[in-house]
Amino acid sequence: MAHTLKSVAEAAGVSAAAVSYAFNRPDRISAHARAHILDVAQRLGYAGPDPAARSLKTRRAGSIGVVVPVGMSYVFRDHYFAELLTGVAEIAERRGAGMTLVPFDLDAAERARTHDEDGLRDTLDAIRHALVDGVIVDGLAGDHPAVRVLIDRGLPVVGSTADPAFSSSVAIDDVAGARAIGAHLAALGHRDVVVVLATPGPSGVARDVTDEDALLPYSSHRLAGFREGLGPGARVRVVTGGFNDTGSGRAAAALALSDDPSFADPTALLADSDALAGGIVDELRTRGIVPGRDLSVTGFDDGALATDLDLTTVRQPVRDRGRLMARMLLEPDVDERHVLLPTELVVRGSTGHARATGGR
């Protein structure tokens, strides 16, 4: 049943090398012999050399890995990751390479990190075993254990920050983008805002933030940028919103506008993403609050949603990022090793002058 190079070679009356050449190097064998071998192979139901053995010998896997800190099933729902991976896929498919999503549970890894050495090992098993030629890592610092494993494996690793631990990186200047949002709002007189950040994982719905270290790298960057742009006098409170989607945004808005005294009367709600901002807008509307007039709302991404909702946001070239990350792995002619992509403030109707009293 299970044929091998050798058994096919016997059946065809040639050496194993000839069969290998027939499948992999047409130029290295006569057309006549090749046709015969391929014919015998087909008759026997031999589809070609075993990929695992081939991969061991050639040291190539034909696929690039992707590691994200949010769970594999999440990337298809999140606009940011979907866009990033679209860019990666565009390059991969034109090079004939596959894309392997490597399971990695950031929460489990964090929990196990100090506690339980073997637990941490387990969460990294898939990363240790992944059959890939290089890896794209988005949202993990260069000194993260998962990254260390990949580097020890000798794989080229493209990161999302300029950390020299990565073989190369494509960062996006989201600090600058967030700063622009902050400055824009400051200029409109806002001095009391709530920032809404997504924290995927089991952390659940909106809540007040205690530990800012637990944020995803880009969230903390943006938070810092917001603060810089708003200036020292501003009051910035933070809510985390669970998944990066409209539902979380709605919940976060509800919390920010609740009676909870720690959130009393902000004049602006700054979201980590358009999706969250979309939820915020929904919640405001159900309360009869008009975004841009009664209360300002900002997003991040400039996706289709931002246009639809007339959202002030930051445009970031996410698909370009994915493309470039993939090219750094698959097209060695890319010579820059660490690239910083720019962002752009897009002002629309969801922001306006601060009012003495916000929503309610």
Place this chain on the structure above:
Amino acid sequence: MAHTLKSVAEAAGVSAAAVSYAFNRPDRISAHARAHILDVAQRLGYAGPDPAARSLKTRRAGSIGVVVPVGMSYVFRDHYFAELLTGVAEIAERRGAGMTLVPFDLDAAERARTHDEDGLRDTLDAIRHALVDGVIVDGLAGDHPAVRVLIDRGLPVVGSTADPAFSSSVAIDDVAGARAIGAHLAALGHRDVVVVLATPGPSGVARDVTDEDALLPYSSHRLAGFREGLGPGARVRVVTGGFNDTGSGRAAAALALSDDPSFADPTALLADSDALAGGIVDELRTRGIVPGRDLSVTGFDDGALATDLDLTTVRQPVRDRGRLMARMLLEPDVDERHVLLPTELVVRGSTGHARATGGR
């Protein structure tokens, strides 16, 4: 630099087997020896046994493959595939398995199919080389060359139709769903309709359909269902809409409502997906045509868009399908081999009684 099991074993003063056990079978070695070996390994920068070699020996890859007939970069944009893969990913991540998108260009394969034998071989290379333990194939018939290669490789293949060539399958009864749509419209008096189908690939924008064989399997199923439900007296014309998104829907609607005599005055527009229907609704609105009153529009999927647009559509359990497909590969306790999932007609406001004169 590049350490191996053996070199680490020498450095630690033990046998290669001991190192292997230290990494893979803690119970098979003393805790003391294990700690020492792991320590030496870490010091040497050895991340663990080489995945390729390990995969050759164990005959496991730790990842399941996914083959779709639409190009890898498309799956992140299309609601159907995103939903399907979300389901797959949910199961994969709970089993610690990866997900490998295998590049496959249906158009190139079709073009090469008869013409050029070596060309066809090339388009199947990635499928021949993919390092996976099983494959989920959506939208390809059981006798397609790509499927044949996978089966010859001895891989378990889960298909999207009940074809016995597949080791197992999860079909969705979209014929019945489409039939329900057709019957619903027939009951409302519609006898002259245009069906809008997505045909991803370079085929481009909307055009009239000449060759119904070139449709994706599910599209032709649905088309057949529409026809059945509408009954023999109805006039059914077909337009293909390129990508499965709102832009294509808009273009298709524009064509269907144009002066082109072959499309004159339909009373209903039946789309292959909610996304297409969304575009159709957009186009109608810009022309001042009210869906459900002047002209009926139907979708397919029952995603968020359908609710938003108050679209009559068919609910299909796509994520369940993905989950079940993955479980058939990853969880051998699933005993049914060929499953047919039901669909459900969801009537909303976008359909109504046929009028003598449709749009314009």
Place this chain on the structure above:
DNA sequence: GTCGCCGTGTTAATCGAATAACACGGAGGG
């Protein structure tokens, strides 16, 4: 005191292929 078993380390066979180096026959040049 002896037998056997258990825990733990080692030996050796094996997974299935790629490819450098070699062999050999015939064509072409001198």
Place this chain on the structure above:
DNA sequence: CCCTCCGTGTTATTCGATTAACACGGCGAC
């Protein structure tokens, strides 16, 4: 007519691990 080179098939080495089978020392049971 001989030498060389080219095209094409073969031989043999190598990729880096897993794991069944074996070996051996110490311990408890009788």
